[in-house]
Amino acid sequence: MADGSSFPGQNNFQTALSHTEDSLKKIYQGLPDDWKLLIEYKPYEPNFYSTVIQDWGTSFMLANACGEKAYSLVDLGHHLPNSNIEQIVSVLMLKGKLGGFHFNDSKYGDDDVTVGSIKPYALFLIFNELVYGMQNNPQNPDLAWMIDASHNIKDPLEDLIQSLEAIQEAYAKALLIDQTELKNAQLNNDVVKCQEILQDAFRTDVRPLLESARLASGGALSPIQSYRKLNVRNELIKERGKHNVATGL
Ligand SMILES: [Mn+2]
Known part of the structure; x- marks a missing residue:
């Protein structure tokens, strides 16, 4: 939710947050039984001084105020x-x-560039926490996995393929971490060992593993190469026509 202010004094912070909370609670009450409410946060844009849901803490507070499906x-x-x-x-x-x-x-x-194209180690560390959480936090529900990136200099389908590969790589590497060994190193205050465990996993080339997994599930060894070789984009254009930016048709 993008509500906020662009200049000091423009909004009263408490009033703005209260309005947002009231409004989210009303939306929450109208949710179908099998829906969830996901509250996204962001520190700036489109306003540049304050955003009502500026950070994870505010989002967490609002989710708690709404209820268990938020x-x-x-x-x-x-x-x-x-x-x-x-x-x-x-x-x-x-x-x-x-x-x-x-x-x-x-x-x-909020550059929205391709997953893993700038900070792959940070992505891997996020997946390390996800793997740990999926194993140790049964109180957390299954996650909604979405890609939210935008590009005007790439074929968006190729970009999606690159994004999926980056996510699969980070996930596979995180699964390589021996959580028991890491826990023991933490308890022994062996900081060097802790770092070695993480970096050993991160430096492992899991691409052959992912290729085998794709092959086993009937997929292509190299999705990008197959996409290009099969001329997917042009075949789809023949089938569906081409979007004309000028006319919107
Ligand atoms: Mn988003």
């Missing part, structure tokens, strides 16, 4: 630079309030 949504680009997103993910899972993701990557702000 959760926080983490968009990887919606943090101030250098925020520790994996810690946010971990804490939300502990409290059973992580609802889902908008995957993308970020260099400066």
